[in-house]
Amino acid sequence: MPLVCREFRNIALMGFMGTGKTTVGHLLSELLQFELIDTDRVIEQRTGKRISEIFAEEGEASFRRIESEVVRELESVTGKVISTGGGTVVNPVNLESLKKHSLLACLWASPETVYERVRHQQHRPLLNTPDPLAKIRELMLARAPWYRAADMIVGVDFRHATEVARHVAKSFRDATRRH
Numbered sequence: 326m327p328l329v330c331r332e333f334r335n336i337a338l339m340g341f342m343g344t345g346k347t348t349v350g351h352l353l354s355e356l357l358q359f360e361l362i363d364t365d366r367v368i369e370q371r372t373g374k375r376i377s378e379i380f381a382e383e384g385e386a387s388f389r390r391i392e393s394e395v396v397r398e399l400e401s402v403t404g405k406v407i408s409t410g411g412g413t414v415v416n417p418v419n420l421e422s423l424k425k426h427s428l429l430a431c432l433w434a435s436p437e438t439v440y441e442r443v444r445h446q447q448h449r450p451l452l453n454t455p456d457p458l459a460k461i462r463e464l465m466l467a468r469a470p471w472y473r474a475a476d477m478i479v480g481v482d483f484r485h486a487t488e489v490a491r492h493v494a495k496s497f498r499d500a501t502r503r504h
């Protein structure tokens with residue numbers, strides 16, 4: 326008998342920028358026939374602005390407020406793959422909210438892998454600094470305790486997204502069978 330009875334109506338993907346949450350999210354949604362909800366895309370649709378514009382025009386605090394609003398609204402959904410932003414679970418309120426309904430799967434990569442994946446991309450305001458690799462290391466270290474709160478952690482440095490998605494889908498099926 327589990328001490329805490331969790332409800333796994335959805336899967337939430339968490340983890341640092343560039344770990345492949347969106348790609349794995351798409352694959353998972355196909356495998357499970359679940360709709361994909363990407364919290365960053367919901368925020369962009371709601372505000373009519375790109376994430377980078379929200380950061381530049383309103384500041385990070387405003388982005389985080391909208392992000393929390395979106396996360397809270399997800400408490401009522403079922404049968405979704407939720408792809409979160411890299412900083413979403415750093416707010417304990419968001420983490421607890423997601424835990425109410427989702428199996429939390431964290432994708433984990435080394436700072437070097439993340440850097441290789443994001444170095445030619447321009448849309449991540451937090452990495453818009455002279456030394457992005459140092460920033461990645463700093464943020465990852467600070468966020469590690471939150472990422473470790475996931476139900477499962479999958480290293481993605483040496484795994485193809487397909488393998489990651491299959492592994493998470495299997496764990497989700499096992500977890501829902503047991504509950």
Ligand code: S3P
Pocket residue numbers: 340341342343346365376409410411412413448449450451
């Ligand atoms: C952020 C990650 C981004 C986006 C925003 C902030 C973060 O999402 O939410 O730029 O704090 O790490 P991705 O992880 O999908 O890039």
